[in-house]
Amino acid sequence: MTGVFISYSSKDKVFAARLASDLKAKGLRVWYDQWELRVGDSLLDKIGAGISSNDYLVVILSKSSVASEWVKKELNAALIKELGEKRVVVLPVLIEDCKIPPLLSDKIYADFRGDYMSGLNRLLDSFPGHLFAAGIDLPTQRTLAENVYLENVLTTNVLDRIVKTDHG
16 A cells, blocks of 8 residues: 655644545555654654655645745655655645745646645546546556456446436
């Protein structure tokens, strides 16, 4: 199951909570501090383990987050992971106009400034091996033949619904 670490400023916690819940509802494993941290936990240990054990870091970009030292540290850790693994790890999510950190300036971001659902769908497109629109998770560990079969079944079901709608 694809794992996602949510990096955000506490001033953006309402948005972060909604995003974390929506990603979890779509079948992703979500590391969200409000669900993971307990009294007495070491912040450095738990956050470090959370970043290293997840596939992606979704960084919520706002005026508050780009000024946050914690978000900067989380982002730096994920960028180092990205360089080491030579794959995309950091997925920027823009929720308001703000100064984009220089190391993210060349990345495409999911834009939540206008329409939340458009931003969410754009973000979901970043996770390989999932068919979110149909509400079905196709894990990458399935064989190609299994994935093709499931996609054909989904396509046939959708086409059947269209034909029934058009022809009564």
